[in-house]
Amino acid sequence: MAFENLTKRLQDAMGKLRRKGKVSENDVKEMMREIRLALLEADVALPVVKEFTKAVRERAVGVEVLENLNPAQQIVKIVDEELTKTLGGETVGLNKSEKIPTIIMMSGLQGAGKTTFAGKLANKLIKEENARPLLIAADVYRPAAIDQLKTLGKQLDVPVFDMGTDTSPVEIVRNGLLLAREKKNDYVLIDTAGRLHIDETLMNELKDIKALANPDEILLVVDAMTGQDAVNVAASFNEALGITGVIITKLDGDTRGGAALSIRQVTGAPIKFTGTGEKLTDLEVFHPDRMSGRILGMGDMLTLIEKAQQDFDEKKAEEMAQKMRENTFDFNDFMEQLDQMNNMGPIEDLLKMIPGMSSMPGIDQVKVDPKDMARKRAMVLSMTPEERENPELLNPSRRRRIAAGSGNSVVEVNKMIKNFNEAKKMMSLMSKGEMNKIPGMDQLMNQGGFGGGIKGKVGKMAMNSMMKKMNKKMKKNKKKKR
Structure with missing residues (x-):
C-alpha cells in the first residue's frame, strides 16, 4: 500500500497526543508540525499541505475541542474529516451520456x-x-x-x-x-x-x-x-x-x-x-x-466487504455460514476459501482494512507468500475425497502419504492441518457471535488506531458509521435483485 509510511508517521504524531489527558495549544502545534513533515515526506504538494494543516489547526484549537474530555479523539475526527475533504469529499462516478455510446x-x-x-x-x-x-x-x-x-x-x-x-x-x-x-x-x-x-x-x-x-x-x-x-x-x-x-x-x-x-x-x-x-x-x-x-489506520471494512461480495455469491455465502454454524466446515470448503482469498488480493493488504489492525505490533512484517497458498492446495489435492470431507480420518500414515504426494514434509502437513482446525474453530465462534472467545480479539478491540481501538470513542464512531453504510448497501443490493 502506497501510504504505509504516511500512515505510520500520522499514527505516531497522533499517538503522542492520545496519551495526554488534557491537550494544550502547544500540543496541537507540535502535532501539526509532525503532520506537516509527514505529508511533505509523502510527496504531497506544499500548497495542499499548507491548506490542510491550516484547516485542521483552526478547528483543533477551538474551545469545544481543548475543553472536551477526550480532545485527542476529537482531533482524530477533525483530521479524518479534513483529509476526506482534501481527497474530494464525495465519491464521483463516471459521467454517462443520455444516448449511447x-x-x-x-x-x-x-x-x-x-x-x-x-x-x-x-x-x-x-x-x-x-x-x-x-x-x-x-x-x-x-x-x-x-x-x-x-x-x-x-x-x-x-x-x-x-x-x-x-x-x-x-x-x-x-x-x-x-x-x-x-x-x-x-x-x-x-x-x-x-x-x-x-x-x-x-x-x-x-x-x-x-x-x-x-x-x-x-x-x-x-x-x-x-x-x-x-x-x-x-x-x-x-x-x-x-x-x-x-x-x-x-x-x-x-x-x-x-x-x-x-x-x-x-x-x-x-x-x-x-x-x-x-x-x-x-x-x-x-x-x-x-x-x-x-x-489514518482506521481500516476500510466497506471495501473489504465489497471485495468479498465480488467473488462470493449470496447462495455460497449462506451455505458456508451454515457449515460454520454446524461446525461441518471441511477441506473442500477450506480450498474454496483459499481460492476466494487469493482472488481478493494480498492477505496483508486485506488485514489492514480491518479497523485497528494497521497499528497492531508486527502487522508490517506480515507477508503471505503466494507459493504457500499453492503448497496448501497441493496438500488438499493429495487427500482422497473421503479425507477432505472427514478431516478426523487423517492419522499419521495418511499424513505421510499426503506429504509424499504433495512434495511437502510431514511437519508442513501437520502445520497445515493445525491451521485448518484453528480456522474452523475461529469461524464457528464468529458465526455464533462469540468473537470475544477468539484468542487475541480483546487486544485488537482495546488497542489499535489512534482512536483507541474498536472500543475507543472514535473507533466506535468509525464502526457505527461503517455498519450503517453496510446495511444501506445491502438493502440497495436486495432491491436491485428484485
Missing part, C-alpha cells in the same frame, strides 16, 4: 497504465452493467500498445477497433465511433498515445481527438510512482484538455502516494478510480472517506 477518452504520459486501465474499466463495466464496450486503439506511436489492447480485448471478449500504425489517430477515432454507433455499443473507450514528457505535438493531437469525439469523460491516468511530478502532469493536461477525472495507477506499489492527496486540490478534477495491481479485476472506485480511513 458513452465516450471515454484516456490521456496521460507513456507508461502511466492507460492501456491496462482501459481493459480494467471494460471488465468492470461488463461485470457490473452487462455493458457492450468497444475499445479504440488510437496509440499509433507504440505498436505494442495496439497488440496489448487486442490481447486484453481477446481476454474479455471485447471488440478492439484499430487501423494499424499508418493512419492518423483522429481518423482511427472517427471510424471507430462510426462502428460503435452502427453496432450500438454502449461504451467507447479511446486509448490515446502518450509521451515520456509533455510536448506540443501530443497536446494538439489530443485536442483534435477531443474536438472530434466530444467525449463524456476525459480521464487522466497518472502513475503514483511519479510522485510530486504527477501533480505538474495533471495540471498541464487539465489546462490543455479540461480533464473530468483522474485515475491513479500502481497505488499498490512501494510509493509515497502523495499524488492522490494533491491532484484533487490542484486540478479540481475528482479521482474516480485507483489501480491496485496487475489483474484485470484490480480496479477500485475511489472513495475519499474510505481512503482517509486507510491513511
